[in-house]
Amino acid sequence: xxxxxxxxxxxxxxxxxxxxxxxxxxxxxxxxxxxxxxxxxxxxxxxxxxxxxxxxxxxxxxxxxxxxxxxxxxxxxxxxxxxxxxxxxxxxxxxxxxxxxxxxxxxxxxxxxxxxxxxxxxxxxxxxxxxxxxxxxxxxxxxxxxxxxxxxxxxxxxxxxxxxxxxxxxxxxxxxxxxxxxxxxxxxxxxxxxxxxxxxxxxxxxxxxxxxxxxxxxxxxxxxxxxxxxxxxxxxxxxxxxxxxxxxxxxxxxxxxxxxxxxxxxxxxxxxxxxxxxxxxxxxxxxxxxxxxxxxxxxxxxxxxxxxxxxxxxxxxxxxxxxxxxxxxxxxxxxxxxxxxxxxxxxxxxxxxxxxxxxxxxxxxxxxxxxxxxxxxxxxxxxxxxxxxxxxxxxxxxxxxxxxxxxxxxxxxxxxxxxxxxxxxxxxxxxxxxxxxxxxxxxxxxxxxxxxxxxxxxxxxxxxxxxxxxxxxxxxxxxxxxxxxxxxxxxxxxxxxxxxxxxxxxxxxxxxxxxxxxxxxxxxxxxxxxxxxxxxxxxxxxxxxxxxxxxxxxxxxxxxxxxxxxxxxxxxxxxxxxxxxxxxxxxxxxxxxxxxxxxxxxxxxxxxxxxxxxxxxxxxxxxxxxxxxxxxxxxxxxxxxxxxxxxxxxxxxxxxxxxxxxxxxxxxxxxxxxxxxxxxxxxxxxxxxxxxxxxxxxxxxxxxxxxxxxxxxxxxxxxxxxxxxxxxxxxxxxx
Numbered sequence: 001x002x003x004x005x006x007x008x009x010x011x012x013x014x015x016x017x018x019x020x021x022x023x024x025x026x027x028x029x030x031x032x033x034x035x036x037x038x039x040x041x042x043x044x045x046x047x048x049x050x051x052x053x054x055x056x057x058x059x060x061x062x063x064x065x066x067x068x069x070x071x072x073x074x075x076x077x078x079x080x081x082x083x084x085x086x087x088x089x090x091x092x093x094x095x096x097x098x099x100x101x102x103x104x105x106x107x108x109x110x111x112x113x114x115x116x117x118x119x120x121x122x123x124x125x126x127x128x129x130x131x132x133x134x135x136x137x138x139x140x141x142x143x144x145x146x147x148x149x150x151x152x153x154x155x156x157x158x159x160x161x162x163x164x165x166x167x168x169x170x171x172x173x174x175x176x177x178x179x180x181x182x183x184x185x186x187x188x189x190x191x192x193x194x195x196x197x198x199x200x201x202x203x204x205x206x207x208x209x210x211x212x213x214x215x216x217x218x219x220x221x222x223x224x225x226x227x228x229x230x231x232x233x234x235x236x237x238x239x240x241x242x243x244x245x246x247x248x249x250x251x252x253x254x255x256x257x258x259x260x261x262x263x264x265x266x267x268x269x270x271x272x273x274x275x276x277x278x279x280x281x282x283x284x285x286x287x288x289x290x291x292x293x294x295x296x297x298x299x300x301x302x303x304x305x306x307x308x309x310x311x312x313x314x315x316x317x318x319x320x321x322x323x324x325x326x327x328x329x330x331x332x333x334x335x336x337x338x339x340x341x342x343x344x345x346x347x348x349x350x351x352x353x354x355x356x357x358x359x360x361x362x363x364x365x366x367x368x369x370x371x372x373x374x375x376x377x378x379x380x381x382x383x384x385x386x387x388x389x390x391x392x393x394x395x396x397x398x399x400x401x402x403x404x405x406x407x408x409x410x411x412x413x414x415x416x417x418x419x420x421x422x423x424x425x426x427x428x429x430x431x432x433x434x435x436x437x438x439x440x441x442x443x444x445x446x447x448x449x450x451x452x453x454x455x456x457x458x459x460x461x462x463x464x465x466x467x468x469x470x471x472x473x474x475x476x477x478x479x480x481x482x483x484x485x486x487x488x489x490x491x492x493x494x495x496x497x498x499x500x501x502x503x504x505x506x507x508x509x510x511x512x513x514x515x516x517x518x519x520x521x522x523x524x525x526x527x528x529x530x531x532x533x534x535x536x537x538x539x540x541x542x543x544x545x546x547x548x549x550x551x552x553x554x555x556x557x558x559x560x561x562x563x564x565x566x567x568x569x570x571x572x573x574x575x576x577x578x579x580x581x582x583x584x585x586x587x588x589x590x591x592x593x594x595x596x597x598x599x600x601x602x603x604x605x606x607x608x609x610x611x612x613x614x615x616x617x618x619x620x621x622x623x624x625x626x627x628x629x630x631x632x633x634x635x636x637x638x639x640x641x642x643x644x645x646x647x648x649x650x651x652x653x654x655x656x657x658x659x660x661x662x663x664x665x666x667x668x669x670x671x672x673x674x675x676x677x678x679x680x681x682x683x684x685x686x687x688x689x690x691x692x693x694x695x696x697x698x699x700x701x702x703x704x705x706x707x708x709x710x711x712x713x714x715x716x717x718x719x720x721x722x723x724x725x726x727x728x729x730x731x732x733x734x735x
Contacts, residue, residue: 019060020262020265021258021259021261021262021265022059022262023258023259023262027262028059032057035055035057036301054083054084054085054086054110054134055083055084056081056082056083056084056137056138057081057082057083057084058079058080058081058082059079059080059082060077060078060079061077061078061079061080062075062076062077062078063075063076064076076182079140079141079145081138081141083138085111085114086111109132110132110133110134110135111134113132113134113135114132114134114135114138115169115172116128117129117135117142118142118169118172118173118176119172121142121176121178122172122173122175122176122177127142129142142176142178143178144178144179144180144181145178145180146178146180147173147176147178149169149170149173151166151167151169151170152166153166153167276291276302276303276304276324277302277303277304277305279303281300281303281385284303284305284385284387285387285388286305286306286307286340286387287305287306287340287345287368287384287385287386287387287389288303288304288305288306288384288385289303289304289306289374289382289383289384289385290302290303290304290382290383290384290385291304291380291381291382292373292381292382292383292400292401292402292405293381293402294402294403296401299401299402300383300399304324304382306338306340306345307340308340308341309339309340309341310337310338310339311323311324311337311338311339311340312324312334312337313326313335313336313337313338313376314326314331314332314333314334314335314336314350315327315331315332315333315335316508317333317334320334322334322335326376326377326380327504328377328378328379328380329377329378329379329442329445329446329497329500330354330376330377330378330379330441330442330445331376331377331380332350332352332353333350334350334351335349335350335353335355335376335377336348336349336350336353336355336376337350338368343389344367345367345368345384345386346365346366346367346368347362347365347366347367347368347374348364348365348366349362349363349364353376353377354375354376354377354378354441354445355374355375355376356373356374356375356409357372357373357374357375358372358373358408359373359375359405359407359408359409359410359411359412360408360412368384368386369384369386369389369392369393369394370384370385370386370389370390370391370392370393370394371383371384371385371390371393371394371395371396371399371400372384372393372394373400373404373405373408375405375409377445378438378441378442378445379442381402381405381406383399383400383405403431406431406434406435406438407430407431407434409434409437409438410430410431410433410434410437411430426469429469429470429471432471432486433458433460433471436458436471436473436486437458439489439490439493440456440457440458440473442493442496442497443456443489443492443493443496444456446496446497446499446500447496447523449500449503450499450500450503450515450523452523453477453478454475454476454477454523455475455476456473456474456475456476456489457473457474457476458471458472458473458474459471459472459473459474459483459557460472461556461557461558464533464681465635465681470486471486472484472485472486472556472557473485473486473488473489474557475525480623482525482529482688483529483530483555483556483557484525488527492522495522496522496523499516499521499522525688526687527687528626528685528686528687529624529685529686529687529688530556530683530684530685531553531555531561531624531627531684531685531686532553532554532555532556532561532562532683532684533553533554533556533681533682533683533684534551534552534553534554534563534564534566534681534682534684535551535679535680535681535682536549536551536566536568536605536631536679536680536681536682537549537678537679538568538674538675538676538678538679538680539675539676539677540568540570541568541570541601541603541675541676542593542596542672542675542676543589543590543591543593544570544588544589544590544596544601544603545570545589546567546568546569546570546578547567547568548565548566548567549564549565549566549567549568550563550565551563551564551565551566551682553610553612553684560613561612561613561684562610562611562612562613563610563611564607564609564610564629564682564684565607565608565609565610565611566605566606566607566608566682567605567606567608568603568604568605568606569603569604569606570588570589570601570602570603571588571602571603571604571662572586572587572588572602573586573588573600573602574586575602575662577604588601588602593672593675593676594672596667596672596675597667597668597669597672598666598667598668599666599667600664600665600666600667601664601665601666601667602662602663602664603662603663604660604661604662604663605631605633605643605660605661605663605680606659606660607629607645607657607659607660607682608656608657608658608659609654609655609656609657609658610627610629610654610655610657610684611653611654612624612653612654614653621651621689622651622652622653622689623651623688623689624651624686624687624688624689625648625649625650625651625652625686625687625689626647626648626649626686626687627647627648627652627655627684627685627686628644628645628646628647628648628657628684628685628686629644629645629657629659629682629683629684629685630642630643630644630645630682630683630685631643631680631681631682631683632680632681633663633665633674633680634671634674635681643661645657645659646659651689
C-alpha cells in the first residue's frame with residue numbers, strides 16, 4: 001500500500017525491486033511486458049492515456065573477462081534507464097478530481113524537484129537529489145552518464161502552456177554537461193569494501209562536525225540533526241552490508257544458477273498476475289477470460305486461460321490455492337468455479353460471492369457463451385472468449401468493452417431504486433448511476449470487512465434548485481439515516497479504499513490493524529448535514545405587500561422534517577416597514593408588477609423558527625444541534641453570497657433564529673420574473689448530535705448498548721451482594 005521506498009547504497013538510492021537475469025532480447029521484452037501490465041494510467045480531459053506515475057525501466061549490462069584459470073579479471077558495468085515521465089498537469093484543464101487530483105499533485109511536485117536538479121546541474125551547482133524519490137533514483141544517471149530526452153508536444157492551442165513548458169524543460173537538459181566514466185571493476189570485493197569504508201568515513205566526518213557544534217551550546221536543533229545523522233549512518237551501514245552480501249552472491253553464481261533465478265522470477269511474476277498470461281489473445285485457442293478496463297490501452301492485455309476440467313477462482317488461500325487468484329475488493333475464498341468440459345463452459349458462483357454475467361447477479365450454475373461479460377467481486381470485469389464457438393454468442397461490430405459492462409449493471413440494478421422512474425434517463429446520468437451503484441457496492445463490502453455497522457444506497461432525486469435529476473447516497477446506521485451528496489461520497493470512497501488496503505495488508509501479514517482516530521475516520525461523519533429545504537415564494541413582492549409563510553421542510557428525498565416560519569416584508573424608500581395607512585408617498589404598494597421595472601426596491605427576509613417533526617427525535621432527544629439556515633435570492637447568480645443565520649447551538653425541537661436581513665435591487669426583466677413567479681429555497685443545516693449516535697459505525701449506539709449492559713450487570717451484582725448479605729444474617733442468627 002505504501003509503494004516502493006528508496007534506500008541508500010554506495011551507488012546512490014535504489015528501490016527494493018526484483019533484478020531479473022535476461023539472456024536475450026525476448027527475455028528483456030518479457031520483462032517490459034510485465035512492467036507495462038503493472039503501470040498506473042488513467043484518462044482525463046487532456047489525455048485519454050495519461051500516466052499516473054513515473055515509470056523507470058532499468059537495464060543493467062555486465063561483461064566479464066576471465067583469466068585462463070577461470071578467475072574474473074575485469075568486469076564492465078553499464079546501465080540504461082528508460083524513464084517515462086508523467087506529464088505535469090493543470091488541474092482545471094485536465095479536469096482531474098479525487099484520487100487523480102492527488103496523483104496529479106504528486107506528479108507535479110516530483111517534476112518540479114527534477115527540474116530543480118537539472119537547473120542546478122546546468123549551472124554547475126550542487127543539486128539536491130533528496131527532494132523527491134524520482135531524483136533519488138535518477139541520481140547516478142544524472143551525475144555519470146549520457147542523458148537523452150524525447151519531448152512529447154501537442155499542436156493544439158489549448159496545450160500551448162504545457163508544450164512551451166516541456167520545450168523549456170528539454171532545453172535545460174541540453175545545457176547539462178555530464179562527464180561519464182567507464183565503470184570497470186578488477187576486484188569487486190575490494191572495491192565494495194573500499195566504497196563502504198569511504199561512505200563510513202564521510203558520514204563520520206559529518207557526525208564529528210555536528211558533535212563539535214552541539215557540544216558547546218547544546219542547540220536542540222543540532223542535537224536532533226546529530227541523532228538523525230547517526231540513524232542514517234546505521235541504516236546506510238545495514239543497507240551497504242546487504243548490498244555487499246547480494247553482490248558476493250551474484251559473483252559466485254554460475255550460469256545455471258542465473259537460469260534458475262530467472263525461472264523463479266518468471267514463476268513469481270505469473271503468480272503476481274493471478275494466473276494470467278501475457279500472450280497475444282489471437283494466439284490463444286482455449287476458452288479464456290480477457291480483462292476489461294476503462295483505459296483502452298490496458299483493456300484485454302491479460303489473458304486467463306480455462307484449461308479442461310475445473311478452474312477455481314478466489315482470494316489467496318495457503319491451504320488450497322486457487323487456479324486464478326484475485327485479492328481485490330469483494331473477492332472471497334472459493335469465489336467461483338469454471339468448468340470446461342465437452343465443448344461447453346459453465347460458471348458456478350460461490351456461496352455469498354458477488355458474481356455477475358451480462359450485468360445480472362447469478363446465484364446458480366450458468367453457461368458462458370462467447371462475448372459474455374463477467375464481473376467478479378467489485379472491480380474485476382472480463383469478456384469471455386471461446387475460440388471456435390464465436391457463432392454461439394452475441395454478435396457485435398466491436399467487442400464489448402468496459403463501459404458496456406458497467407452500463408449493463410446500471411440498467412439491471414436501476415429498478416431497485418425506490419420511487420424512481422428510470423425510463424428516459426439521460427445517458428450521462430445513466431453512466432453516473434452505473435458508477436454510483438458500483439461504488440456503493442464497493443463501500444458496502446469495505447464496511448462489512450472493517451466491521452462498520454452501516455450500509456449505503458444510491459438514490460435518484462430531483463434537484464429543487466435546477467429541476468434536474470441527480471444522485472444522492474443514503475447512509476443507513478442503527479440509529480437513523482444520513483444523505484451524502486455524490487461528490488462527498490465519491491471523495492470518501494477513496495479514503496474507504498485506502499483504509500481497506502491497510503486492513504488487507506494487516507490480514508495478509510498477520511499484523512494488528514489499527515483503526516484511525518475518530519477525526520480521521522472517513523466512516524465517521526462530523527460535518528454539517530443538509531436537514532431539508534423549504535420554499536419561500538416571492539409572488540407578494542410583485543405588489544410589494546407582506547407575506548407570512550408557514551412552509552414544509554422536506555428532506556432531499558421528499559420526506560417531511562418539520563415546518564419553518566418566515567415572512568417577506570416590503571420596505572419603503574427609507575428602509576422602513578409599514579403600515580403606511582394614508583402615507584401613499586412612502587407606501588411601496590403597486591397594482592401592476594410592471595410598474596416596478598427600473599425601480600429601486602427594498603425588502604426584508606425574516607426567519608423566525610423551525611418546528612421539527614418528532615420523527616427527527618429519539619425519545620426526547622433532538623437529532624440535530626448547531627442548526628442554521630441559508631438562502632440565496634437568485635440562485636442563478638454566481639456572484640451572490642449565501643445569506644446565513646446564526647447557529648442555534650443546543651439540540652432543540654424548536655430552534656428560534658429571529659433573523660432578518662434587508663435586500664435591495666433595481667428591477668430588470670429577469671428580477672421581475674423572479675419576484676412574480678419564483679421562490680427562495682431555504683436550506684436548513686445542522687450537526688448530528690454525538691449522543692444521538694447516528695454517525696458512522698454506529699459507535700455511539702454501540703457505546704449506549706455497552707453502557708446498558710454494564711448497568712444491567714451492576715444491577716445483578718447488587719442483587720447478588722444483597723442475597724449474600726441476607727445469607728450471612730441467616731447464618732449468624734442460626735449460630
